[in-house]
Amino acid sequence: MRIILVGCGKIGVALLSALVAEGHDLVAMDNRQEVLDDLTNQFDVMCVNGNGADCEALQDAGVERSDLVIAVTGSDELNMLMCYLSKRMGAAHTIARIRNPQYHDKSLSFLRQQLDLSMSINPELLTAQELLHILKLPAASKIETFSRRNFEMIELRLKADSPLVGQKLMNLRDRFKAKFLICVVQRDSEVVIPRGDFILQGGDRIGLTADRTELWKLLKATGLAKRQAKNVMLIGGSRIAFYLSKMLLSSGSNVILIESDRAICHRFTDAMPGVSAFCGDGTHQELLQESGLSDQDAFVSLTGMDEENLLLAYHARLQHVSQVIAKINRDEMVRMAEQMGLESVVSPKDVVVNVVLRYARALESSKGSSIENLYQLMDGKAEALEFIVCSAADFTHVPLKDLRLKKNILIAGILRDRKAIIPSGSDVILPGDRVVVIAGHRRLNALSDILL
Amino acid sequence: MNRKMVFYTIGRILLLEGAVLALPLAVSVYYWDGGQLPLLLTIALSLGLGLLFIKVFRPDSQVIYAREGFLITALAWVIVSALGALPFVLSGEIPCFVDAFFETVSGFTTTGASILTDVEVMSRSMLFWRSFTHWIGGMGVLVLMVAVMPNLSGRTIHILRAEMPGPTMGKLSPKLGDTAKLLYLLYIALTVLEFLLLVAGGMPLFDSAVHTFGTAGTGGFGIKADSLAGYSPYLQWVIAVFMMLFGINFNLFFLLIMRRFRAAFRSEELWTYVGIVLVATGLICWNIRPLFPSFSESLRHAFFQVTTISSTTGYSTANFDTWPTLSRMLLVLLMFIGACAGSTAGGLKVSRLVLLFKTFRREIRHLLHPRAVTSVRFEGRPVDSSTLISVSTYFAIYVGLFVAFWFLLSFQPGFDGVSNFTAVAACYNNIGPGLNLVGPAASYAGYSPVCKVLLSFAMLFGRLEIYPMLISLSPGIWRKN
Numbered sequence: 001m002r003i004i005l006v007g008c009g010k011i012g013v014a015l016l017s018a019l020v021a022e023g024h025d026l027v028a029m030d031n032r033q034e035v036l037d038d039l040t041n042q043f044d045v046m047c048v049n050g051n052g053a054d055c056e057a058l059q060d061a062g063v064e065r066s067d068l069v070i071a072v073t074g075s076d077e078l079n080m081l082m083c084y085l086s087k088r089m090g091a092a093h094t095i096a097r098i099r100n101p102q103y104h105d106k107s108l109s110f111l112r113q114q115l116d117l118s119m120s121i122n123p124e125l126l127t128a129q130e131l132l133h134i135l136k137l138p139a140a141s142k143i144e145t146f147s148r149r150n151f152e153m154i155e156l157r158l159k160a161d162s163p164l165v166g167q168k169l170m171n172l173r174d175r176f177k178a179k180f181l182i183c184v185v186q187r188d189s190e191v192v193i194p195r196g197d198f199i200l201q202g203g204d205r206i207g208l209t210a211d212r213t214e215l216w217k218l219l220k221a222t223g224l225a226k227r228q229a230k231n232v233m234l235i236g237g238s239r240i241a242f243y244l245s246k247m248l249l250s251s252g253s254n255v256i257l258i259e260s261d262r263a264i265c266h267r268f269t270d271a272m273p274g275v276s277a278f279c280g281d282g283t284h285q286e287l288l289q290e291s292g293l294s295d296q297d298a299f300v301s302l303t304g305m306d307e308e309n310l311l312l313a314y315h316a317r318l319q320h321v322s323q324v325i326a327k328i329n330r331d332e333m334v335r336m337a338e339q340m341g342l343e344s345v346v347s348p349k350d351v352v353v354n355v356v357l358r359y360a361r362a363l364e365s366s367k368g369s370s371i372e373n374l375y376q377l378m379d380g381k382a383e384a385l386e387f388i389v390c391s392a393a394d395f396t397h398v399p400l401k402d403l404r405l406k407k408n409i410l411i412a413g414i415l416r417d418r419k420a421i422i423p424s425g426s427d428v429i430l431p432g433d434r435v436v437v438i439a440g441h442r443r444l445n446a447l448s449d450i451l452l
Numbered sequence: 453m454n455r456k457m458v459f460y461t462i463g464r465i466l467l468l469e470g471a472v473l474a475l476p477l478a479v480s481v482y483y484w485d486g487g488q489l490p491l492l493l494t495i496a497l498s499l500g501l502g503l504l505f506i507k508v509f510r511p512d513s514q515v516i517y518a519r520e521g522f523l524i525t526a527l528a529w530v531i532v533s534a535l536g537a538l539p540f541v542l543s544g545e546i547p548c549f550v551d552a553f554f555e556t557v558s559g560f561t562t563t564g565a566s567i568l569t570d571v572e573v574m575s576r577s578m579l580f581w582r583s584f585t586h587w588i589g590g591m592g593v594l595v596l597m598v599a600v601m602p603n604l605s606g607r608t609i610h611i612l613r614a615e616m617p618g619p620t621m622g623k624l625s626p627k628l629g630d631t632a633k634l635l636y637l638l639y640i641a642l643t644v645l646e647f648l649l650l651v652a653g654g655m656p657l658f659d660s661a662v663h664t665f666g667t668a669g670t671g672g673f674g675i676k677a678d679s680l681a682g683y684s685p686y687l688q689w690v691i692a693v694f695m696m697l698f699g700i701n702f703n704l705f706f707l708l709i710m711r712r713f714r715a716a717f718r719s720e721e722l723w724t725y726v727g728i729v730l731v732a733t734g735l736i737c738w739n740i741r742p743l744f745p746s747f748s749e750s751l752r753h754a755f756f757q758v759t760t761i762s763s764t765t766g767y768s769t770a771n772f773d774t775w776p777t778l779s780r781m782l783l784v785l786l787m788f789i790g791a792c793a794g795s796t797a798g799g800l801k802v803s804r805l806v807l808l809f810k811t812f813r814r815e816i817r818h819l820l821h822p823r824a825v826t827s828v829r830f831e832g833r834p835v836d837s838s839t840l841i842s843v844s845t846y847f848a849i850y851v852g853l854f855v856a857f858w859f860l861l862s863f864q865p866g867f868d869g870v871s872n873f874t875a876v877a878a879c880y881n882n883i884g885p886g887l888n889l890v891g892p893a894a895s896y897a898g899y900s901p902v903c904k905v906l907l908s909f910a911m912l913f914g915r916l917e918i919y920p921m922l923i924s925l926s927p928g929i930w931r932k933n
Contacts, residue, residue: 002626025626033836040609041518046626 006052007073052082064090128243141343160202170196178218180210229298235282236303401425408440463505470499480577487577490542521610526924559585561915564672564766564884590669590796599632672766699763699791766884773891798882
């Protein structure tokens with residue numbers, strides 16, 4: 001597909017590199033020449049210097065022939081204007097980043113309709129949702145839901161004393177009397193899709209899929225289940241914190257906010273009386289203790305600095321807060337966080353990339369199945385995809401054990417009539433099913449791609 | 453430095469050269485002129501070497517940076533020329549390797565300077581291969597590799613940037629591979645058009661093919677002792693017009709195809725180029741009017757010689773060495789200017805000349821009004837000062853190297869200053885014939901082997917626009933850090 005991406009900031013470049021890796025034709029647009037020079041040296045893309053709302057610049061970028069225009073400049077209004085113009089000039093689909101909370105009430109759907117936007121993305125809101133997911137299930141470092149939330153995939157790191165360690169995978173299901181599937185394992189830096197005779201070790205990072213109720217059974221049986229975080233401390237009054245506080249309050253948690261700007265504290269307390277805000281520097285350990293750090297179930301550091309977030313989270317871990325999450329933007333910091341033993345790291349960049357990639361794949365999809373959900377697992381080395389099977393194809397009505405699948409492909413779940421099936425060799429895929437597939441080291445566009 | 457990737461890429465280019473040599477082999481089989489075995493041996497050697505390189509230097513990482521790009525380009529051109537010289541040596545038609553190397557470099561760099569004293573005794577297949585190197589070298593060996601082979605990494609642009617002439621490189625489509633394919637498609641289309649027009653004008657098929665290759669690559673190897681003087685005025689006009697077309701930036705042809713006529717015809721570089729050609733033609737036409745019986749004839753000779761020199765091709769329809777001094781000086785000036793960036797032509801390029809002139813004007817204004825703020829605009833856009841500085845620097849290095857080559861050539865006894873000057877100018881700017889002892893009616897055969905190697909390098913420096921060659925000749929680049 002030909003994609004025009006306007007605005008090459010942090011999120012812009014992350015999107016660019018992910019979309020180029022998918023093999024799309026990309027035109028990057030920005031009004032800073034030095035940024036574009038760097039990009040042409042790194043990626044196989046065409047660069048256009050210009051303002052995205054300038055018709056001539058859009059024409060230079062070939063907007064009339066483009067399948068998708070993604071506007072992620074710093075200004076919401078510019079993004080909207082740009083998408084409107086490109087749609088009028090012949091672009092097939094448009095995505096705009098709209099992050100101002102004021103546009104995010106009832107007016108958003110009206111705006112989207114009037115501007116003919118295919119999708120609007122709000123990185124902060126998406127990140128807050130991701131954080132909420134993790135806070136709701138404290139054992140996991142990451143959690144993704146498929147098909148209207150009754151089928152879930154969680155990522156967690158095994159401790160050496162975990163009851164899952166040292167067992168063959170095929171014996172686990174009987175032992176814990178729960179229906180689940182361990183579908184991807186990262187050991188050291190290698191990602192594998194394990195077979196039944198695979199034996200887990202302490203330190204492995206695993207991804208497992210199960211129905212929500214089954215998942216709870218498993219977590220209880222293995223002693224990993226903990227109740228949802230009741231007392232949450234947030235550092236930094238960013239937009240993410242704002243959305244997250246709102247969600248946490250409405251799900252009945254207590255929220256403590258630490259923010260150094262008094263005006264921002266007021267904005268929180270004005271909008272949400274339930275938030276207890278403390279005005280002060282979150283890096284002062286004294287202040288954290290005074291605000292009750294050691295009594296918290298969860299701690300989320302959301303300041304604008306990766307380094308600060310990392311250290312704050314590390315400190316909270318030392319204070320035995322049971323769940324610690326750090327927001328981190330730079331990829332190299334994520335690796336560092338892992339070495340410091342911080343498993344829960346949320347990157348707004350990755351969240352947005354996941355959403356846009358899913359959309360781009362869905363645009364391309366063909367042959368009787370389409371992508372409903374796409375998640376990147378294990379730092380992008382594997383993917384979990386949910387397909388809808390629209391019509392009969394050569395893989396339907398065939399027992400799974402007779403399907404000849406490519407290497408590194410696993411069918412992790414079949415969702416039929418609100419029920420999740422953890423597939424065994426005799427199960428079949430039927431039209432109308434939703435199928436969750438795990439793919440390691442390769443990309444899939446359609447369900448038929450899994451066959452040899 | 454990623455050495456493995458450098459040699460791996462060279463291996464791919466060797467494979468490509470083996471494939472490209474199949475065409476002259478087919479010609480040789482058709483005429484059965486004795487070139488089959490030498491060509492076959494060369495093909496086997498380049499395929500074998502290519503496979504060996506690809507096997508031995510399988511890279512761990514495909515990431516390359518600007519320095520690998522420069523190195524790949526420079527090495528590829530030297531190696532491809534050295535291998536391309538083998539058929540001439542093996543067939544015995546140019547027995548000395550240095551001579552054959554000079555001839556092949558001259559072909560790939562689209563210079564057209566020859567050491568042959570009698571071209572008409574050469575076999576058909578060798579003449580075909582000699583001219584076909586023009587066609588390949590015109591658009592570029594590495595561009596061809598990017599067009600036909602799967603792309604290695606997102607950073608291939610470093611290679612193309614080193615090979616494509618001109619101060620900046622513009623992409624026609626988001627993917628580099630597609631850009632290279634588009635460029636070659638345009639190139640092939642124009643080539644076919646010229647070939648058909650020549651055949652329609654009564655030129656034999658073989659002559660048409662050879663001359664079309666020479667024009668498309670702006671090379672200039674002929675197959676007759678008097679170059680194109682023996683052909684009809686129609687054929688001379690066709691070739692003159694196409695030489696001028698091949699001197700135009702290919703991006704403009706692309707804009708025409710995309711039906712963006714306004715953008716195409718607004719190009720400042722295009723109009724400057726056309727203006728230079730018209731003014732020079734007018735002056736020379738007036739200057740040589742007494743030498744020819746009719747006005748149309750003097751116009752034709754003037755236009756042909758101006759387009760052949762300014763597009764850096766190097767065909768001739770008349771021995772311009774016998775023309776008045778004004779005409780000869782004008783032609784020497786045109787050698788240095790060259791044609792548009794992004795075309796197959798050599799020389800300094802019109803866009804650089806325009807930028808130099810504008811920088812010069814700005815400097816004068818700064819001297820008069822030290823506080824004046826001026827911006828230089830080109831093609832309707834402001835140009836940042838780093839580009840201006842790099843253009844000025846390029847000019848300085850260009851002149852410096854020219855003088856160095858000129859000086860070194862004067863060690864050769866028996867050649868006068870004007871001959872040496874125009875020999876270097878003609879090689880360095882990829883034109884072909886110079887004046888006096890290296891004029892259109894003479895050849896480079898008189899130079900010693902050392903001078904021939906020197907001139908071969910002058911051609912490579914000119915074709916690759918100095919930096920790739922200069923950088924790979926500096927010892928620091930090979931050091932491990």
